[in-house]
Amino acid sequence: MESESYNALVAEEKNGSYVQSVKTLNTSDLPDHDVLIRVHYSSLNYKDALSATGNKAVTKSFPFTPGIDAAGVIEKSDDGRFNTGDEVIVTSYDLGMNTPGGYGEYISVPGDWIVPLPSGLSLKESMIIGTSGLTAAIGVEKIGNQQVKPGDGIVLVTGATGGVGSFSVTLLAHLNYRVLAATGKTDQADFLKELGAARVIHRDEITAVPNNPLLTGKWIAAMDTVGGDMLDAVIRQAEHNGVITCCGNVLGHQLHTNVYPFILRGVSLMGIDSGIALMEDRMRIWKKLGTEWKPDTLHSLARVVKLEELPAEIEKILNGQQVGKVVVNLRD
Numbered sequence: 001m002e003s004e005s006y007n008a009l010v011a012e013e014k015n016g017s018y019v020q021s022v023k024t025l026n027t028s029d030l031p032d033h034d035v036l037i038r039v040h041y042s043s044l045n046y047k048d049a050l051s052a053t054g055n056k057a058v059t060k061s062f063p064f065t066p067g068i069d070a071a072g073v074i075e076k077s078d079d080g081r082f083n084t085g086d087e088v089i090v091t092s093y094d095l096g097m098n099t100p101g102g103y104g105e106y107i108s109v110p111g112d113w114i115v116p117l118p119s120g121l122s123l124k125e126s127m128i129i130g131t132s133g134l135t136a137a138i139g140v141e142k143i144g145n146q147q148v149k150p151g152d153g154i155v156l157v158t159g160a161t162g163g164v165g166s167f168s169v170t171l172l173a174h175l176n177y178r179v180l181a182a183t184g185k186t187d188q189a190d191f192l193k194e195l196g197a198a199r200v201i202h203r204d205e206i207t208a209v210p211n212n213p214l215l216t217g218k219w220i221a222a223m224d225t226v227g228g229d230m231l232d233a234v235i236r237q238a239e240h241n242g243v244i245t246c247c248g249n250v251l252g253h254q255l256h257t258n259v260y261p262f263i264l265r266g267v268s269l270m271g272i273d274s275g276i277a278l279m280e281d282r283m284r285i286w287k288k289l290g291t292e293w294k295p296d297t298l299h300s301l302a303r304v305v306k307l308e309e310l311p312a313e314i315e316k317i318l319n320g321q322q323v324g325k326v327v328v329n330l331r332d
C-alpha cells in the first residue's frame with residue numbers, strides 16, 4: 001500500500017504541560033510491523049488518560065498517539081494468519097503505550113497481538129467492551145473458577161460507574177449474580193440498576209467502618225477496581241471463603257491490610273493484568289463475550305465520541321467523573 005495520511009489524536013508537551021490535539025500523520029511514520037489496520041473504533045480507558053497526559057510510567061516519549069484499544073479492518077498483512085479485509089481487535093500489549101495506538105485511524109502491529117473479531121460482536125460492540133470489559137470478564141471468570149455461584153451471596157463491585165466497574169456490574173448481573181454496586185455517584189443509581197445492580201450504595205459505606213482486622217462478612221465475592229484503603233475495607237468485610245479480584249490503583253498503589261481475612265476466613269485475593277493475558281485466554285473470553293456472555297444491556301454502557309471530543313473525556317476520566325464507557329468513532 002502507498003503511504004497514506006490519516007488523522008490521529010496526538011499528545012505532546014507544550015509549555016510544561018501535556019495537551020492533545022487532532023493532527024494529520026502519515027502511515028510511513030508508523031512502526032514497521034506485519035499488519036496494518038484501518039481503525040474503526042477505539043475506547044477510553046484510565047491508562048489512555050495517563051498516557052495522554054504525559055505519565056512516563058505508561059508512555060516514555062512524546063509526541064505520541066495513545067489508545068490501548070482498537071477495532072478495525074486489516075488494510076495490509078505480511079502475516080499468513082491474517083488477510084486484507086479481516087475484522088480484528090487489538091487490546092493492550094504495547095498498543096497505546098509506546099506503540100502508536102487506537103486514537104489514530106491506522107495502527108501497525110505484530111500479528112501476535114491480534115484477535116479476530118468473534119462472531120456475535122460488531123467492531124463497535126467490541127470497543128464498548130475494550131480493555132476495561134476484558135479486564136472485568138477475566139475477573140468474573142476467576143470468581144466463577146473459585147466456585148462462587150450466583151446463588152451463593154452478594155458480589156460487590158467498587159468504582160461501579162467506571163469502565164471496569166460498569167462492565168463488571170453488567171456481566172455479573174447477566175450471569176445472574178446478585179450485584180451490590182458501590183459508587184461515589186449515587187445520582188447514577190438508575191444507570192447502575194439498568195445494568196443489573198440489585199442495590200446501589202455510596203462507596204463511603206464500604207470504607208467508613210471500624211479499623212478491626214475482621215468485620216461482619218457482607219459479600220461472597222468482590223471486584224475491586226479502586227485499590228488502596230477501599231480494597232483493605234473490601235477484604236475485611238468478605239465472607240468465609242470470599243473471593244476478591246484486584247485490578248486498579250485509582251486510590252493509590254499501596255495496600256495496607258492484615259492477614260486475618262486470609263488465615264481465619266480463607267479469603268482469596270486474585271490479581272488481574274489484562275495487558276499480559278495469554279492469547280489463548282483472550283480468545284476464549286472474547287468468544288464467550290460474543291455468545292453466552294454478551295449482555296443485552298451492552299449498548300446502554302456506551303457513549304460514542306469523535307477524536308476531537310476526546311480531550312474533554314480524558315479530563316473527566318482523570319477526575320473520576322466518567323460514567324460507563326466512552327467509545328471513539330474513527331470510521332466516519
Ligand SMILES: NC(=O)c1ccc[n+]([C@@H]2O[C@H](COP(=O)([O-])OP(=O)(O)OC[C@H]3O[C@@H](n4cnc5c(N)ncnc54)[C@H](OP(=O)(O)O)[C@@H]3O)[C@@H](O)[C@H]2O)c1
Pocket residue numbers: 044045046047131132135158159160161162163164165182183184185203225226230246247248249250251272273274275317318319320321322323
Ligand atoms: N489490571 C488491569 O488489567 C487493568 C485493566 C484496566 C484497568 N485497570 C485499572 O483499573 C482501574 C479502573 O479503570 P477504569 O478504566 O475502570 O477507570 P475509570 O473508568 O476512571 O473508573 C474508575 C472509577 O473509580 C471510582 N473512583 C474514582 N475516584 C475515586 C476515589 N477517589 N475513591 C474511590 N473511588 C474512586 C469512580 O467510580 P464511582 O464514582 O462509581 O465510585 C471511577 O469511575 C484503574 O486503576 C486502571 O488503571 C487495570
